[in-house]
Amino acid sequence: MKDKQVQYWQSAIENSRKYMKSNHKEWRRLLKAYELDFSVPGLPDEKLIKVSRFYPMARQLVAGISFNYPHVWFKVEEPEREFAAEILERVANAALEQMDARREVQQCIFDALFCAVGWLKFGYNPPGDDDIVPPYTVNDTQENDFPYVSRVSPFNICVDPLTPPHNLSQARYIIERMLVPLEFVKKDERFVNRRQITAVKAPDQSADIMMDFEEQEIGEEQSALDETKEMGEMALLYEVHDRIHKKRITFAEGVREPIEEVDHPMLAMEPVTEADPFTGQPMFTGEYQKAGGFLVDGGFPYAALKFDQTGEKFYGKAPMAYIEDTQNLQVESISRRADLLKRFSRTVLISRREREANADLGETLEDAKDGSIIWVEDPNSSMREMNFGTAPPDQIGLENDARGYEEQTLSVSEMAMGGGKKLTATQASLQASFTQLNREWLMTKVEDLYRITVRNSLRMMADQRYLPEEFLINVAGESTDPVYEAVTSDMLAVRYRVEITAGSMQPLTEQLEREDALQLFNFTINLPEIDRIEAIKGLLKAFRVQDPDKYLSQGEKGDALKAANLENVAYLLAGGDPGVTPNEDHQTHLQTHQQIVNLPQFQQLLPAQQQQVQAVVQQHMQQHQQYLQQMGGGQAPQAAAGAGGAGGAGGAGGAGEGIINLVRSQAQDVSNAITRQAE
Numbered sequence: 014m015k016d017k018q019v020q021y022w023q024s025a026i027e028n029s030r031k032y033m034k035s036n037h038k039e040w041r042r043l044l045k046a047y048e049l050d051f052s053v054p055g056l057p058d059e060k061l062i063k064v065s066r067f068y069p070m071a072r073q074l075v076a077g078i079s080f081n082y083p084h085v086w087f088k089v090e091e092p093e094r095e096f097a098a099e100i101l102e103r104v105a106n107a108a109l110e111q112m113d114a115r116r117e118v119q120q121c122i123f124d125a126l127f128c129a130v131g132w133l134k135f136g137y138n139p140p141g142d143d144d145i146v147p148p149y150t151v152n153d154t155q156e157n158d159f160p161y162v163s164r165v166s167p168f169n170i171c172v173d174p175l176t177p178p179h180n181l182s183q184a185r186y187i188i189e190r191m192l193v194p195l196e197f198v199k200k201d202e203r204f205v206n207r208r209q210i211t212a213v214k215a216p217d218q219s220a221d222i223m224m225d226f227e228e229q230e231i232g233e234e235q236s237a238l239d240e241t242k243e244m245g246e247m248a249l250l251y252e253v254h255d256r257i258h259k260k261r262i263t264f265a266e267g268v269r270e271p272i273e274e275v276d277h278p279m280l281a282m283e284p285v286t287e288a289d290p291f292t293g294q295p296m297f298t299g300e301y302q303k304a305g306g307f308l309v310d311g312g313f314p315y316a317a318l319k320f321d322q323t324g325e326k327f328y329g330k331a332p333m334a335y336i337e338d339t340q341n342l343q344v345e346s347i348s349r350r351a352d353l354l355k356r357f358s359r360t361v362l363i364s365r366r367e368r369e370a371n372a373d374l375g376e377t378l379e380d381a382k383d384g385s386i387i388w389v390e391d392p393n394s395s396m397r398e399m400n401f402g403t404a405p406p407d408q409i410g411l412e413n414d415a416r417g418y419e420e421q422t423l424s425v426s427e428m429a430m431g432g433g434k435k436l437t438a439t440q441a442s443l444q445a446s447f448t449q450l451n452r453e454w455l456m457t458k459v460e461d462l463y464r465i466t467v468r469n470s471l472r473m474m475a476d477q478r479y480l481p482e483e484f485l486i487n488v489a490g491e492s493t494d495p496v497y498e499a500v501t502s503d504m505l506a507v508r509y510r511v512e513i514t515a516g517s518m519q520p521l522t523e524q525l526e527r528e529d530a531l532q533l534f535n536f537t538i539n540l541p542e543i544d545r546i547e548a549i550k551g552l553l554k555a556f557r558v559q560d561p562d563k564y565l566s567q568g569e570k571g572d573a574l575k576a577a578n579l580e581n582v583a584y585l586l587a588g589g590d591p592g593v594t595p596n597e598d599h600q601t602h603l604q605t606h607q608q609i610v611n612l613p614q615f616q617q618l619l620p621a622q623q624q625q626v627q628a629v630v631q632q633h634m635q636q637h638q639q640y641l642q643q644m645g646g647g648q649a650p651q652a653a654a655g656a657g658g659a660g661g662a663g664g665a666g667g668a669g670e671g672i673i674n675l676v677r678s679q680a681q682d683v684s685n686a687i688t689r690q691a692e
Contacts, residue, residue, distance in 0.1 A: 014262075014274055022262060023269065026251050029171030029188055036328050037168060040128040043333050046340060047071065047127065053345045062347045066340040066416075067333055071126055074332075078455045079119050080513070083109065083463050088510040094613075096578030097507050103486045104500055105467045105511070108474075111156055111484075114466055117164040121318050122459065128167035129331040131318035133462065134189070135162055135309055135469045137278075137479045145201070147250060148193040159481050160470045165189065170315070178323040182311030187254045195246040198265070204272040210265045212246040256312040279309045284477050294619060301478065308472040308479075316465045320458055339415040346412050360398070367395040460513045467511050475505040488583040489576065496591060498583045503614055530555030573598035577605035585630055586614050588622075593636040595643075603637050606630055 049063040085105040087098040109115070121131035138146055140158035155161040169190045176184040195212045198204065249266035259280055263273035282301035289296045310316070323329030367374055370390055377387055389395055473479040480502055489496035534552045537543045576597070584591040585606065593599075609615055609630055615623065 014271055019270060022253060022264065022271070025186070025253075026171075026188060026264065028174070032174045033171055036129065039334060040167065040331065043067075043127045043331055043337065046337065047333075051341070051344050053348050056348055056352060060348060060352050062344065062351050064344055064347055066336065066343060070336065071123065071333070074126060074455070075119060075122050077452055078459055079122055080115060080459060080463065083115060083513060085109065085463070085467050086512040088512065090508045090510060094507050096575055097504070097582065098509070099575055100486070100488065100504050100579065100582065101471070101507070101509055103488075104474075104484075104504065105471060107484075107486055108160065108470050109463075109467070111159060112162050112466075112470070114162050114463070117162055118459065118462055118466075120164045121462065124164070124167050125318045125320055126332050129319070129328050130167055130170075132165040132167060132170050133162055133316045133318070133466065134165045135160065135279075135314045135316070135466070135473075137161070137473055140482070147197075147201075147252065148191045149197040159484065160473045160479065162466050162470070165315070172327055174326075176327040178325065178327055178329070180311075181313065181315075181317050181327070182256075184313070184327075185255070185257050187256075187313050187315055189252045189254075191250050191252060192247045193250055195248040198248045198250070203275075204263065204265075206265075206268055206270055206272050209268045210248050210272070211267050213249050213266060254313055254315075259307075259312075276303075277307070279307050279314050279473075281306045281308055281472075282476060282478060294621065308476060309469045310465050314469075316462055316469075318458060318462050320455055342415045343412055346408055346415075350408065361396055362398075363396045364394070366390065463513045464511045471505050474500065475502045477502060488579045501587065503586065504582060527555050573601040574605060577602045580633075581606065581609050581612065582614070585609060585633065586612070586618075586626060588625055588629055590629055590633050593633070593640060595640055597637070597640075599637040599641045603634055603641075606634055606637075 047065070047067045049065055051061055051063055052058075053061060085102060087101040087105070089095050089098045089101070091097075117133060121133055124131035136146060138155040138157060138159060138161050146155070155163070171188040171190070172181070173184040173186050192213075195210065198210055199207050201207070204210075250272075251264040251266075253260075253262040253264065254277065255262060259277050261273070261275055261277045262271050265272050281304040283304040285298045285300040285302050286295035287298055288294070307313075319329075320332055321329055361378060363374060367389055371377075371388075374387070374389070381387060474481060474484070481500065484500045485497040486500055487495040488498045530552055534548055538545065538548055580591050580602075586609070593602075609626070615626065618626065
């Protein structure tokens with residue numbers, strides 16, 4: 014790298030620290046409040062009543078918009094390959110489970126509430142047990158030879174200051190700061206100048222990537238943390254993702270020159286082939302060339318979760334910052350009320366005349382029991398209770414107003430716009446609708462995050478460099494025994510649209526929708542103008558049945574068609590035979606396998622590969638034909654009765670021979686089609 018470029022990136026790293034300084038200061042303050050770190054002027058810490066409003070609000074938001082059981086659905090946009098949607102669904106849902114994406118996304122939601130933006134990082138963990146992906150120490154939570162998604166602390170991400178507020182993909186670069194064990198960095202052969210890398214030492218400002226030391230309060234906990242880093246010999250790395258030049262550049266603290274500069278690993282690549290000198294067939298050379306574009310959305314291996322729009326900059330106010338003042342107001346008000354009550358509790362003023370008449374009157378009042386009688390000269394004028402401990406009425410109203418403003422700001426509960434007041438039925442309905450609309454709008458942001466995770470993961474697995482070798486999925490139909498097959502890039506090479514189901518997030522809304530659907534069904538099912546089949550489908554969809562056709566009479570044939578299509582893609586095109594069972598719909602399978610020569614994947618094969626596939630298809634279809642012949646002989650009387658009613662044995666034999674002739678005719682058609690395709 015030229016000296017001018019080195020200077021540019023070193024300046025960009027330093028400038029990013031200045032740019033993020035004010036944001037970090039606000040985020041730290043909000044997180045301290047979440048951890049009950051409050052201060053009220055004039056009151057010592059032991060007199061504070063630490064009532065957290067952040068905790069229930071954050072818990073309510075995370076529980077209300079996160080996916081407990083996210084499920085992915087696909088819509089394939091190529092008409093001749095709609096059957097591939099089921100394969101994609103199984104691959105995507107299995108990948109989400111294997112990557113444990115739900116846990117990472119839920120923490121990302123929390124980050125977005127307190128730090129304005131939550132971050133996920135995507136990558137591929139190569140095969141093997143060695144920790145070879147920085148920051149190394151998290152690799153045990155990632156599957157070997159598999160894509161990964163990992164939450165990254167917002168304090169560790171520095172975005173190009175010129176990034177527009179609505180589109181991360183227009184950023185020029187993203188810098189991730191990471192604290193990694195020096196031992197692993199020294200052994201990482203991808204890095205150069207490794208001898209110059211040294212461990213960071215506190216209180217060096219750059220040693221802690223979570224906060225700036227000049228604003229840090231050095232307490233026992235922070236002192237222990239600094240000592241841990243120093244004992245562990247940690248190195249500070251800056252991983253630069255240069256979208257403009259499609260590079261990944263890594264710098265180490267204390268080393269001016271980059272220790273790594275490579276083409277970005279998330280660039281789309283295609284394998285380089287050369288002709289075999291003996292057969293002339295193309296062979297992989299083990300090298301790759303750029304295919305254009307990135308495997309990840311927007312050109313960055315990161316996804317940002319933002320709940321709110323901002324003005325002219327990418328970072329805006331964290332959602333919890335909007336209720337920070339109301340939280341502080343409530344803590345201060347409650348603490349001062351409690352201090353007043355304790356400071357002036359049970360204080361009584363007594364005239365000196367009463368004291369002269371009864372010297373033990375003070376002790377008598379202090380030790381008096383319920384119902385005790387105390388004789389005094391004049392109870393109306395001789396003593397008076399001190400009422401300084403009573404909080405002013407306006408202070409109670411101030412606290413109630415603060416809670417109401419807080420609910421109105423985030424609008425996530427049924428109290429959102431009422432402020433505790435009694436509402437009319439119309440007001441309650443409008444309020445609930447607004448709250449639900451606001452919650453659903455927040456949920457769409459989480460849906461987008463899962464959608465990006467699925468797209469990035471499938472694009473990586475479709476690349477030959479990142480295809481997991483031992484990722485198995487069930488390719489059999491739902492009504493048959495499971496059959497596991499390794500995922501191949503051909504299964505993922507289709508145009509599709511991803512949809513996310515958030516059923517478990519809205520149990521109350523779902524119940525209401527189902528009740529409405531049942532009422533509508535009962536009211537309309539007997540009307541002559543209503544299509545019964547469509548009414549049943551609508552009812553099934555209300556109960557989130559994704560494929561209502563399976564519940565109808567044609568569902569079994571649809572399952573057979575899907576199973577046959579799966580066999581075409583997962584087995585026959587790969588040169589494998591899935592076998593045949595007696596209970597399959599052999600007619601549907603024969604018709605589907607006959608169309609394999611028209612699939613784009615078949616036509617892209619080399620002639621020698623096509624001949625191999627054709628041989629496997631013929632062998633597989635012969636098994637279907639054999640079962641059809643057996644069924645034709647065994648079910649002849651029933652077939653005859655259905656055809657003619659009184660055909661007797663001759664009718665049965667005619668029906669069986671008709672089925673056999675039909676099968677032979679189809680087999681001949683398939684053979685002719687394969688021969689023509691080979692020619």
